[in-house]
Amino acid sequence: MTRKEFLQTLGIGAATIAISNLPGASLVQAAEAATPEKPLPKNTERLAFGLPDQEAKVLRPVTAIVIGAGSRGSVYASYSGQYPKALKIVGVADINAVRREQMAQEYNIAPEHRFSDWSEVFRLPKFADAVIIATPDNLHYKPCMQALAAGYDVLLEKPIAQTAKECTDILHQARKYGRLVGVCHVLRYAPYFRALKRVIDEGRVGDIVSIQHLEPVRFHHMAHSYVRGNWHSSKQTTPIIIAKACHDLDIVRWLLGKPCKRVSAFGSLSFFTRKNEPQGAADRCFDCAAEKQCPFSALKIYIREHRYLYVFDALPKDRAAKDAKIAEYLRTTDYGRCVFRCQNDQCDHYVCNLEFEGADGAAASTASLQVEALTSYGGRKTRIMGTKGDIVGDMQTFTLTDFLTGKKYVWDEDISKLPGYEGHAGGDWGIVKDFVLAVAHQDEKYLSSTIDVSVESHVMGFRAEQARLKSKIVNM
Ligand SMILES: NC(=O)c1ccc[n+]([C@@H]2O[C@H](COP(=O)([O-])OP(=O)(O)OC[C@H]3O[C@@H](n4cnc5c(N)ncnc54)[C@H](O)[C@@H]3O)[C@@H](O)[C@H]2O)c1
Structure with missing residues (x-):
C-alpha cells in the first residue's frame, strides 16, 4: 500500500505535528522545522510548535509480546523496526499462522515464543516487560486481566473491554498488581491534537463553553468495517459510539478537562438495510x-x-x-457481501450530547458529537467555542481567533516528514514512544491515556448507548 492509499484508509490527508505539552514532553526533542513557510493572510500568526522526535531514548530496549498480529498489532510492532534501541518484540500470539509467522520472522522471535491462542503466552513464566493486546474487541478483557496478574505492563487496544464493568475490572486489576495500562487512544498522541490541547491549556480561548465535534466515517469505511467487516455487530464488538468514537469521546473529555455529568443520544441504522x-x-x-x-x-x-x-x-x-x-x-x-444484506446493526448516524461539570461553580460546558457514515471525507472536524476566542479545525490544520484583537493563529505544520505520520497522523507511533518511556521509567506520567482516564470516556459511550436505546437523559 502506498502512503497515499494508507492515508486514504485512515481518512486523513497530509497531517501536521507539534511538540507535546504532555508528560514526557521534556524528553521530546524538537527536530528541524520541516514546513517551508507558506504565506499567511494579514493579522495571522503561525503556531510553529516544531516537530517531536518519535524515538524513546531509553537505556535498554523495552521488550514486548504482541498478542494479535493483525493490522493494529503490526503497526505497533513496526515501531521496533524503526527504533530497535527503544522496543524489541520478543513474542507473538495469533491464531492466524500466516500473520504469526510473518511477525515472528520480521522480528526474529524465538520458536518457543510463538503462540497460537493468546492464553498460551501465560503458560510460560513472564519473559518480557510488556504485552501489546491487539486482538478483536471481544478478546481484550481476558488477556488483559491475565497479563496484569502475570506482572506485565500492557498496551491495550481500544475499546478497553465490552462493558463498563469489565473496563473497571481492568482498572482495579492494574491497581491490584501495580502495573501500567496504556489505552490506545492514539489521537491524543497525534501532534494536531496535542497542539489543540496546548493552546487550550495556555488559556488562549479562555474557558471552553462548548465543543462541536464531527467524526465523518466515510461511506466506504462504513461499508468495510461496520457493515461487512469485523465491527458489523454491536453485540459481538461494541456499539459504534464506542467501537469507532471512543477516541472522540476521549478527545472531547480531554480537551474540556472536566468530568462529564450527563448524556443524551439519538441515532439509528437507517440506510444499510434490506x-x-x-x-x-x-x-x-x-x-x-x-x-x-x-x-x-x-x-x-x-x-x-x-x-x-x-x-x-x-x-x-x-x-x-x-x-x-x-x-x-x-x-x-x-467482504464480498451486499451491504444491504449483511447481519449488521451498527448505527449509520449517531448524535450524542454531553454536559460537563463547570469549573469552580461555573456554568456547565456542553459538547455535541456526531458520528456519520455517509460522508465522502474522513478525519475529524472540531469547533471549540471559548470565552476569549474560538477554534476551527479539521485534523490537518486549525485556526484560533482571538475575539479582542481579531488576530488569527494558524497551526498548519506539515507532518509528512515525521516517521510514522501515516498512522493516525503520528499518533500510532506517538503512543508507543510514550508507552516505552512509561515502562522503562515505571512511571505512568509519561502516558496521557492511562487506564483511569480512558475508563471514564468509555463509560460516557456506554451511557450514551443506554440513552439512545431508552430515549432518556442518562446521568454519569
Ligand atoms: N486505536 C485505533 O485507532 C484502532 C483502529 C482500528 C482497530 N482498533 C482495535 O484494535 C483491535 C484489533 O483490530 P485489527 O484491525 O488489528 O484487527 P485484525 O483482525 O487485523 O487483528 C486481530 C488479530 O487477532 C488475532 N486473533 C483472533 N483471535 C485470537 C486469539 N484467540 N489469540 C490470538 N490472536 C487472535 C486475529 O487472527 C488477527 O490477526 C480491535 O479491538 C480494534 O477495535 C483500534
Whole structure:
C-alpha cells in the first residue's frame, strides 16, 4: 500500500505535528522545522510548535509480546523496526499462522515464543516487560486481566473491554498488581491534537463553553468495517459510539478537562438495510445486476480501488494475480457481501450530547458529537467555542481567533516528514514512544491515556448507548 492509499484508509490527508505539552514532553526533542513557510493572510500568526522526535531514548530496549498480529498489532510492532534501541518484540500470539509467522520472522522471535491462542503466552513464566493486546474487541478483557496478574505492563487496544464493568475490572486489576495500562487512544498522541490541547491549556480561548465535534466515517469505511467487516455487530464488538468514537469521546473529555455529568443520544441504522437494496441486488456483489451503479460495491472498493487490502492475507505482488486472489476472498468472505444484506446493526448516524461539570461553580460546558457514515471525507472536524476566542479545525490544520484583537493563529505544520505520520497522523507511533518511556521509567506520567482516564470516556459511550436505546437523559 502506498502512503497515499494508507492515508486514504485512515481518512486523513497530509497531517501536521507539534511538540507535546504532555508528560514526557521534556524528553521530546524538537527536530528541524520541516514546513517551508507558506504565506499567511494579514493579522495571522503561525503556531510553529516544531516537530517531536518519535524515538524513546531509553537505556535498554523495552521488550514486548504482541498478542494479535493483525493490522493494529503490526503497526505497533513496526515501531521496533524503526527504533530497535527503544522496543524489541520478543513474542507473538495469533491464531492466524500466516500473520504469526510473518511477525515472528520480521522480528526474529524465538520458536518457543510463538503462540497460537493468546492464553498460551501465560503458560510460560513472564519473559518480557510488556504485552501489546491487539486482538478483536471481544478478546481484550481476558488477556488483559491475565497479563496484569502475570506482572506485565500492557498496551491495550481500544475499546478497553465490552462493558463498563469489565473496563473497571481492568482498572482495579492494574491497581491490584501495580502495573501500567496504556489505552490506545492514539489521537491524543497525534501532534494536531496535542497542539489543540496546548493552546487550550495556555488559556488562549479562555474557558471552553462548548465543543462541536464531527467524526465523518466515510461511506466506504462504513461499508468495510461496520457493515461487512469485523465491527458489523454491536453485540459481538461494541456499539459504534464506542467501537469507532471512543477516541472522540476521549478527545472531547480531554480537551474540556472536566468530568462529564450527563448524556443524551439519538441515532439509528437507517440506510444499510434490506429495504434500501437496489433492484437486481444479490447476496454477493459478484452476482448483482446493479453492481456498477453501487458506490458500496465490493468489486469497486477492493478490486478497482484496492482499499483496505490489509484484511486479505498473502496477496501476490503482480496486479492480475492479486486481483484474482482478492476476487477469491470476495466470493468466500463477508467482504464480498451486499451491504444491504449483511447481519449488521451498527448505527449509520449517531448524535450524542454531553454536559460537563463547570469549573469552580461555573456554568456547565456542553459538547455535541456526531458520528456519520455517509460522508465522502474522513478525519475529524472540531469547533471549540471559548470565552476569549474560538477554534476551527479539521485534523490537518486549525485556526484560533482571538475575539479582542481579531488576530488569527494558524497551526498548519506539515507532518509528512515525521516517521510514522501515516498512522493516525503520528499518533500510532506517538503512543508507543510514550508507552516505552512509561515502562522503562515505571512511571505512568509519561502516558496521557492511562487506564483511569480512558475508563471514564468509555463509560460516557456506554451511557450514551443506554440513552439512545431508552430515549432518556442518562446521568454519569
Ligand atoms: N486505536 C485505533 O485507532 C484502532 C483502529 C482500528 C482497530 N482498533 C482495535 O484494535 C483491535 C484489533 O483490530 P485489527 O484491525 O488489528 O484487527 P485484525 O483482525 O487485523 O487483528 C486481530 C488479530 O487477532 C488475532 N486473533 C483472533 N483471535 C485470537 C486469539 N484467540 N489469540 C490470538 N490472536 C487472535 C486475529 O487472527 C488477527 O490477526 C480491535 O479491538 C480494534 O477495535 C483500534
